[in-house]
Structure formats: C-alpha cells, structure tokens
Amino acid sequence: MKNLSPIAIFCGLAVFLPFGSLARDLEIVAHRGANHLAPENTIAATVKCIELGVDYVEVDVRTSKDGVLYILHDATLDRTTNGTGLIRERDSGYVDNLDAGSWFDEAFEGECVPRLIPYLESFKGKIKVYFDVKDADLSELIGIVRETGFADDCFFWFSDDNRARELRRLDARIPLKMNAVDVPGLKRVLDYNPQIIEYRLENLTPAFVAFARKHNLKLMAHALEDGAESRYPEIIDSAADMVNLDKADLMIELLDRAKRVSSKPKNRDI
Numbered sequence: 001m002k003n004l005s006p007i008a009i010f011c012g013l014a015v016f017l018p019f020g021s022l023a024r025d026l027e028i029v030a031h032r033g034a035n036h037l038a039p040e041n042t043i044a045a046t047v048k049c050i051e052l053g054v055d056y057v058e059v060d061v062r063t064s065k066d067g068v069l070y071i072l073h074d075a076t077l078d079r080t081t082n083g084t085g086l087i088r089e090r091d092s093g094y095v096d097n098l099d100a101g102s103w104f105d106e107a108f109e110g111e112c113v114p115r116l117i118p119y120l121e122s123f124k125g126k127i128k129v130y131f132d133v134k135d136a137d138l139s140e141l142i143g144i145v146r147e148t149g150f151a152d153d154c155f156f157w158f159s160d161d162n163r164a165r166e167l168r169r170l171d172a173r174i175p176l177k178m179n180a181v182d183v184p185g186l187k188r189v190l191d192y193n194p195q196i197i198e199y200r201l202e203n204l205t206p207a208f209v210a211f212a213r214k215h216n217l218k219l220m221a222h223a224l225e226d227g228a229e230s231r232y233p234e235i236i237d238s239a240a241d242m243v244n245l246d247k248a249d250l251m252i253e254l255l256d257r258a259k260r261v262s263s264k265p266k267n268r269d270i
Contacts, residue, residue: 026235027242028251029056029130031224032073035246039104040080041071042111043119050126054248056155057123058130061116061141068092069116069136069144079103081113088135116141120148128153130177130244133163142171155196164192177220186211198222198244201231209239220244 033045034052041059049057060073064087077083077090081098092115101111120129129150133141145151155175158164164176177196178189181203189197197212198220212219220242221235232251235243236258245251 026240026251026255027055028053028248029058029220029242029244030054030248031058031244031246032060033057034248037249039101039108039111041073041114042100042108043114043122044101044108044111046119046123046127049248050123052248052252054127054252055242056128056130058132058244059116059119060132060134062087062135063137064092064095065089066091067137068095069141070095071114071116071119073134075135077113117144117148120144120150124149124153130154131156133158138163138166138170142167142174145174157198161192168192180208183207183211186215186217190215196220196242201234201238204238204240218242 030045030049030052032040033042034048034054035041035045037048038044046057059071062070062072062075064070070087072080072087074080075088076086077095077098078085080103081100082102083090083094083098087095095113096115098113099109099111100113101108123129131141131145131154133156145154151174155177156164156167157177158167161178164178167174167176172193175195176192177198178192178194179198180186180189181199182205186197186208194217196218199208200222204219204221209219211217218241219239221238221240221244223229223231223235223243223245228245229247229250232243232245232247232254236251236254243251
C-alpha cells in the first residue's frame with residue numbers, strides 16, 4: 001500500500017480500520033508508531049500500526065510555547081523536522097508548518113508534527129494509545145484523554161515518579177505503567193496503583209511473575225534495545241502479556257506463524 005498523506009487520513013481513509021484486528025494473546029505496543037516503516041510519532045506511523053493490527057501506539061507528548069500539545073519525542077525540533085530549537089520555545093504557528101517526514105524518506109514529505117487533540121479524535125476506536133508524557137500539563141492532558149474517549153483505551157508513563165504520583169492525585173482510574181526489575185521494585189510501585197509493569201526479559205523470574213499475577217499487574221516486555229528482535233521468540237514463549245517494541249510487523253509475523261503451526265492437526269498413532 002502506498003504511503004498515505006495526512007489529508008487522506010483525516011478525510012476518513014483510516015476510519016474503518018479496526019484496532020486489535022489480529023487474534024492473539026500478546027498485546028503489541030509500537031514504540032513511536034511503526035517507526036522503521038514511517039517517520040516516528042507521525043500520522044503515517046500510526047496508520048501503519050493500524051494496517052498491521054497493532055494494539056497500542058506509543059506517543060510522546062510535548063507542549064509548544066503557546067500551550068498546544070503535540071506528539072514529538074525530543075525536546076528540540078532538529079532531529080525529526082526541518083525546524084530548529086526547543087518546541088517549548090516555538091509557537092504553534094511555527095510547529096504546524098514544519099515537515100516531520102522528509103528526514104525519514106522523501107515519500108513522507110509534508111508529514112506534520114501532529115497536534116494531540118485532532119490526532120486522538122481521528123484515531124479513536126482504531127487503536128489504543130500509550131502516552132509517554134514528556135512535557136505537558138497533566139490536568140489538561142487528562143481532560144483531553146477523557147473528552148476524546150481514550151480513558152479506557154490508553155495508559156500513561158512518566159520518567160519522573162513524582163509525575164506518576166501527580167497523575168494519581170488527579171485521577172485514580174486511568175491506567176498507569178511503572179517499571180520494575182525485581183520483586184522489591186514491584187512492591188515499591190504498588191503505591192502508585194499501576195496496571196502495567198514494564199521489565200527487561202532477563203528480570204522475568206518465577207517470583208516476579210507470581211507477584212505480578214497476585215496483584216493483577218499486566219507484564220510488558222521491554223524490547224527496544226539494538227538487536228531486540230532476536231529475542232522476540234523468547235518473549236512469545238514467556239509470561240509477557242504485552243511487548244513494547246520497534247518492529248511490530250516482525251513480531252506479528254512470528255505470532256501468526258506460531259498460531260498457524262499450533263492450529264495444524266497433529267499426527268496420531270492409530
């Protein structure tokens with residue numbers, strides 16, 4: 001399928017694509033969207049996720065100088081757009097006119113830095129969202145998430161635990177992800193009322209799994225390091241409920257292949 005323009009998408013081309021369309025037990029979380037098939041954190045990267053049947057798209061939330069919430073990973077505009085400087089020091093009029101696609105491939109020329117509100121309004125019911133909150137007013141963000149109908153179709157994460165505590169003061173229900181490497185770490189984060197725990201595969205011990213199951217915590221494997229795709233089969237065979245990764249298409253291919261193999265009738269001795 002050829003690359004889709006933002007105009008085509010917002011005119012409804014993606015509206016009829018269902019989320020979670022592939023039947024499987026392992027939920028797929030696409031880091032910054034399908035970031036090796038399209039420029040990260042763009043509309044095109046999300047459309048690719050929907051086409052694949054990804055469950056969650058991870059987006060990074062930042063704020064412009066005049067208070068508009070955008071989807072952008074870096075604090076600066078330099079790496080993934082033709083703009084320069086801190087997004088915090090640029091007005092929305094500047095950010096809205098940037099090209100966020102050409103750096104990846106000329107086929108994506110004209111991709112915008114997505115404004116969060118129209119992005120969520122467009123993709124509601126098509127895919128769920130993992131919000132990596134970089135720089136945003138939490139009260140405003142929570143309001144947007146509720147108003148766009150994503151409160152039950154998302155989860156949040158913060159690199160600063162104090163921000164996680166702030167979320168819980170403002171909202172006790174919106175799903176939250178915390179990180180842990182061992183059982184003491186799991187015990188510590190229970191205070192934040194998380195629903196999801198992200199972990200490295202090497203930390204997945206029987207005790208870790210047992211504690212998570214006892215406290216109804218979903219386990220999300222972290223598979224973002226270089227060469228992580230070599231461990232995808234191991235993740236499939238593990239206790240993971242979810243996986244945060246860059247190459248969703250490869251994981252889905254492996255999952256579907258595994259399901260086809262398991263569904264084949266077995267030869268039996270007569």
